[in-house]
Amino acid sequence: MSYIEYEVADKIATISLNRPEAANAQNGELLEELDAAWQKAGADDDVAVIVLRANGKHFSAGHDLKDRSWPDPSTITLERIYAIESRKYLEFSLRWRNIPKPSIAAVQGRCIAGGLLLCWPCDLIVAAEDAQFSDPVVMMGIGGVEYHGHTWELGPRKAKEILFTGRAVTAREAEQIGMVNTVVPRDQLDSHTRALAERIAAMPPFGLRQAKRAVNQTLDVQGFYAAIQSVFDVHQTGHGNALSVNGYPILVNLDEMKQKIE
Numbered sequence: 001m002s003y004i005e006y007e008v009a010d011k012i013a014t015i016s017l018n019r020p021e022a023a024n025a026q027n028g029e030l031l032e033e034l035d036a037a038w039q040k041a042g043a044d045d046d047v048a049v050i051v052l053r054a055n056g057k058h059f060s061a062g063h064d065l066k067d068r069s070w071p072d073p074s075t076i077t078l079e080r081i082y083a084i085e086s087r088k089y090l091e092f093s094l095r096w097r098n099i100p101k102p103s104i105a106a107v108q109g110r111c112i113a114g115g116l117l118l119c120w121p122c123d124l125i126v127a128a129e130d131a132q133f134s135d136p137v138v139m140m141g142i143g144g145v146e147y148h149g150h151t152w153e154l155g156p157r158k159a160k161e162i163l164f165t166g167r168a169v170t171a172r173e174a175e176q177i178g179m180v181n182t183v184v185p186r187d188q189l190d191s192h193t194r195a196l197a198e199r200i201a202a203m204p205p206f207g208l209r210q211a212k213r214a215v216n217q218t219l220d221v222q223g224f225y226a227a228i229q230s231v232f233d234v235h236q237t238g239h240g241n242a243l244s245v246n247g248y249p250i251l252v253n254l255d256e257m258k259q260k261i262e
Contacts, residue, residue, distance in 0.1 A: 020056025060115030142238030
C-alpha cells in the first residue's frame, strides 16, 4: 500500500500524504515514501516548486505510536532509538529543508508533534482556517519533537508556552507570529496553494535557488543548524528516562493526552 501520492504538472510537484484513515500519522513506510518523493522532486529538472499537502480531515497526527516497524520493545535500546530517530525524524527534515527548490506546505485540521517535522522544513506554509499546530510531547516526559524548530518558528516565549501547556496554536495565531504565511477558508486551501506555486514557478529557477540559499544560510549563521542538532541530543534524554522508568514505547494514557489537547 502506498501512503504517498505524487504528481507533476506545470512545473509543480505535488506530494500528498495519503493515510487519511489514520489522520496521516507517520509510520516508517510513510516516511520512507515521503523522503523518496522529496528526493524525486528535487532531482527532476521539470520541477520548479514542491507542494506538500494531505488527504483527509487532518494534515498529520504526528508519529504513529502504534508503528510496527520499530524493533521489539523488549529489546530496544537508546542507541537504537537514536539511530532510527536521527535518520527519519532529523535527517529527513533537514534534507527537505535544504532541497534547492521552493516548497509550500498546505495544512488543514490537526498538525500534531511529528506533523511539525513535515511542514516546518517547507519554505512557505498556507493554512486552512481550521488548522491547529501543537507539540504535546512534554506530557510524555520529552521536551519537544526531534526537529526542534520551535524557537525559530514561534519565538522563545510562545515556544515555551506551547511546550509547557501542550495547547495548540490556531491558524490565525500562527499567521500573527509569522509561522504561517496565509490563512484561507478550508475549501480554498488547495486552489490558493496552487496559485501561489504557479506564481513562484514562473520566476527564474536560479534566482529562486539563490534566494532560498540566502535565507537558509542566514538562519544557519544565526545558529539554526547547530541548535537543531544539539537539541536533538537533548531530546534523546527523554527516551533514556522513559527506558529507565517504563521500558519502551513510552507509556502514556493517550485518551487523557487527547483530552488535554482538544
